[in-house]
Amino acid sequence: MTEGPPDVVRETGHDDLAGFLGRLTRLMLGSSGEGAEQIEGAVTAVARGLGGTATLAVLPDAATVAVTSHGRSSTVVVRAFPEVFRMDRMAALKPFLHEVAAGRLDVAQADRRLTAITSSPLPYPWWAKLIGIVLFSVGFAPLMQPTWYEVGSTAVLATVAACLVVAADRLPRLAKVLPLVVAVTVSVLTLEVFARTGAHGGPVLLMLPALFFFVPGDYLSAAAAELAAGYLTTGAIRLVYAVALLVQLFVGVVLGLVITGRPREALFDVAAQGDLPRWALFLGWIVFTVGTLLAFAVPAGMFGRLLVLVYVTVGVQSGFTVLLGNLGGTFAAAVVLGAATTWLARRPDQPPRIILVLPGFFTLTVGSLGMRGLTALAGGDTVEGFRDLTELVTLVTAIAAGLLVGAVAAQRPGRAG
Template sequence: MESSHAAARAPGLDELAGFLTRLTRLLLNTSGEGAEGIEETVTATARALGGDASLLLVPDAATLTVTAADGSARTVTVRGVPEVFRLDQVTALKPLLAEVGAGRMGVAGAALRLTRIEESRPPYPWWAKLIGIVLFALGFAPLMQPTWYEVASTAVLATIAAALAVAADRRPRLSAVLPLLVSTVISIVTIEVFARTPSHGGPVLLMLPALFFFVPGDYLSAATAELAAGRMTTGAIRLVNAVFLLLQLYLGVLLGVYATGTSTRALFDIAAASDLPRWALFLSWIVFTAGTVLAFAVPYRLFWPLLALVYLTVAVQSLATKLIGETAGTFVAAVALTATATVLARSPHRPPRLVLLLPGFFTLTVGSLGMRGLTTLAGGYVIEGFQDLLKLVTIVTAIAVGMVVGATVVRRE
């Protein structure tokens, strides 16, 4: 009696395939930090609704096969653009999937909720995203050079970069060349206005905080983590994409150098003497987290738990680095962050793992090393450039393996 009643409520193929296709597309569109979990989520949701599903996945597409309770099947190709800029949608999706998984919601109700999530407006206006990108860069600036000059120049340069990013949201065609455009403009302004004397540090060190929002260090680490977890196709494709974005930024810096008539020898990598007090360095992580919330559309109620995870990551990395060195310290911090976020995300009432990971993950990200290495090489400083690139490969691998270990140690339920 029970099974026949369940079969009567089981959705038809059209209903089930339509819902799972839209779900897969939304998951792809928010998978800039990695496609891990998409297949598991879609197949588990299909089973909860009385059907079955299988996926063949690459970073920007999936071949989805849906089987209904009556045995009928359909295969569709789903395409998406992997990004991480609407984490409010990721956050809203988790309780929906939890209700479906618990059997409290059928496909019709789930489809209506999914429509509301898809059609929802960003939680913050455009000017808040602009402010968020600026705060994001200001929080990162002391990591490059702990000087007041670095902070002041970043405030100006990041405002320019943020204005271009917001403009690209309204002009989608601009998005394809946004990294190249931003790095070219920032390079010209930095060289002409801020990098007038070596006492303020190298030009690239002045540029990087403003470009950090566009530097694909997180993509590089996510790609390496996917490779380490055995997801060869998604990892390799994401790695190529991350390298392409990094090369766009590098080319933009060089175009700025050529446009100003400056010698590439000006791309030296020397830091200025520190003059920031310790309290400013400590508070910079608060600014950084606030910027992350606004720039990536994270619900503001999550600010405090995300800030706690940022400070946890920084504290573990700092302590472990002093004890066992930078590479091992980064590995230990990645394990601690991933394990903590995985445990916290188990509850359906808490934020998704991706949202919990992201700010702390940015504190470990190393895309700036790739930029520094490439520009230092372009400036003719071969040994220093290759040292930065070798460090990039080492740290990326440490983060990726640390994430895999952290997730494995506390296995998600």
């Protein structure tokens, strides 16, 4: 407990609280895959638990925190680039936030715990992330084309992409242009090595699984959810950023055409005849989930719950697609995923919602439609390109609305946000 004259105690106590809330907001902002609403709710609850109040104005890469406590008020501005690559920190943060909000820790204790979380090492070695990205892509490959050739080519292309990702962790300059560099590299290799003829499907279908790690489907749906919840500025900025990432990937693919000298018609989206047995499709989701754990640093103990959610999402989407079509199936799967993850995340001993949603969300494969639409337009297939882009907008909205409906349905009675 702080000792000294009352004025000094008030000043020190307020500064400590404001500093702690600023560091907490920065950490959450850097992992804001679910959007601004989650950050605002968590930080204001923690402030109350520590005897103060907080009001936030959140943007995708910055936040202003107005703190009132000990008879004083001040404002803290923090910045952080949003990403979803350190889910181990989010897993450790949830029980910690619950303790602080319940008033079980003082500011000094909370600050020490937060420092331990932010400075914690990765749960896996660097090469595990490389393997994770490969497994993540290989598990997703059968969704593009259920062929052994798709799986084999993806394993090679994803290994190259994963090497670039791991290198970017140590080379900040490469990190700034990573999506573009990966897209160019994957495009050239695909066109020169794996897509010399159309016998194994269109080049875009062969490229997409290796690029899926970079496709901003999560940003697109988070943006749609923020717009629906009334966070207009945050949602609009995140939407623009997601589109910019898609355009980087698109430009990289087109540059691959230029480098290889292939005509733009080479990007026509033609699917090959499937030859994967059903057991391979079923096991693919296990590979995908293991890859998700390693690629996004999710603690290994959560594997079982995430795998169940993946299979539930796939099952609901497949079943309702037969009854209601692609849009209806996607919306139904998003509702079930949103409800199940919100219900589970209500318990302090369960993972945070963003981790529970992550692999199930990726199975809905939103962002890849945007890449397919852009590359179809580049290949001269105007009708197919606009059809894919229109479907992208529709499915993004359906997923965001479904997750929102499911979350609202599973919230505790009388609790908002």
